[in-house]
Amino acid sequence: MKIVKTKQEVRDAVSAQRAEGRIIGLVPTMGALHEGHLSLVRAAVEGSDWVVVSIFVNPTQFGEGEDLDRYPRDLEGDAAKCEEIGAHLIFAPNASEMYAGDACTVVRVEGLTEKLCGACRPGHFDGVTTVVNKLLNIVQPDRAWFGRKDYQQLVVIRRMVRDLDMPVEILGGPTVRESDGLALSSRNQYLGDREREVAPKLYEALLQGAGAAREGASGSEVERIVAAKLGEEPLFELQYVQAVEPNSLRPLKSETGPMVIAAAACIGDTRLIDNVVVEE
């Protein structure tokens, strides 16, 4: 496995593989790889012939005052994990390789990105869609994998790819959890002991909401149930909990049909997100 830092090296390597008829897979990440990412890399190794993992802590998707500077970085450790799983190339550019000084193009998925996490993090999804658009253009994979833990991100990227007719298939991977239910996240390492102890309650609350939904509760009832459950734990500061239609992310129109219950909450300085999809 090779680690490259420039777009040209990626393009050359991918071209050579494509000329051999190989199906190219991409797993875009910000590094600090955990089992959630690694499950996507495994899916890519199974679902394509030649796997690129990109590792880039993209500054444009962090807002002012967010954790860009302290976001965990471990390129060597990440590379070792990817190699063990059977990835073929790590693309780890720096910001100046990715962005020209006078870069001014933004890809925006309007209507899907202003709500949920987008409401708490203005500009965040513009940063995500723009960098993912670039990564897809640089690597030109046949398939790319994203985790369902970042549910809104997955929906937004699928929409971008469809709307812009990008020639790539977007695949979602299941959320990987600790044994106590906490969704894996690179940000979990920010949590202090007591914070880590209560963190799984986010998922518990979502599961409780999902149970109520399956028994016929409406979207707004589900939201109240989750919020009430989280309200029991004073360390949580709820940002939002919403039960929405899984593709449009719009409020539910009817009592039946699938929904995703998505929530974001801070514990101290750490922002956690999670979601549960309730099938019909």
Added chain:
Amino acid sequence: MKIVKTKQEVRDAVSAQRAEGRIIGLVPTMGALHEGHLSLVRAAVEGSDWVVVSIFVNPTQFGEGEDLDRYPRDLEGDAAKCEEIGAHLIFAPNASEMYAGDACTVVRVEGLTEKLCGACRPGHFDGVTTVVNKLLNIVQPDRAWFGRKDYQQLVVIRRMVRDLDMPVEILGGPTVRESDGLALSSRNQYLGDREREVAPKLYEALLQGAGAAREGASGSEVERIVAAKLGEEPLFELQYVQAVEPNSLRPLKSETGPMVIAAAACIGDTRLIDNVVVEE
């Protein structure tokens, strides 16, 4: 030469050609092809192995009250012209093939699209960049040609392609003019006899500005000269004339260096644009 209406047909046809090792060229147009377009198709026939001409009157780049409905359409005539020159495929989708009902993704080149024509036509360039992004993703050409008559459009598209790392080379073709200097435009056919008679004065005024620039006039002096010349003809309603730096489209900082003098003016209901590039 074949005319296809769906993205899938284009993709299949291009894949087959690419598998044969052919270099793919694209000339995106809105149809009503004149010698300006045809010179681009000729350049594409010379500069690539297999040429797609797209013909799509893109509704999202027309503002309210603009000429979307009366914009000239002549698919049969256009196809005959392209075939004669040696193009290989016409892609002529309708709007519902191009845009899903819930399409919501916009590609925006911020900073370059608010000025010049963008100031007169809010949203115009978002429509252009988004549809060109889509066309490039659908056809996946190695090279694509755009006319320099739409100077700002060319600069904006080059910037989009660079910023988003799109794997395509953008080539500009020279403005083709009538014998009296009027830049060819599909909109020239809107002009009445008297309007057509005075229309070449737009280019004359720009040439006069360029002459002054070559003799050392500053950007603002050049703008005044062009505006004054156009002011002599009461049928012209000047929208803007600006002398700007050719890549950033910013006001000129120094007295030396290249400039583009760009202008837009209405004659009656017809909006004309033109530009002259002054090398150092």
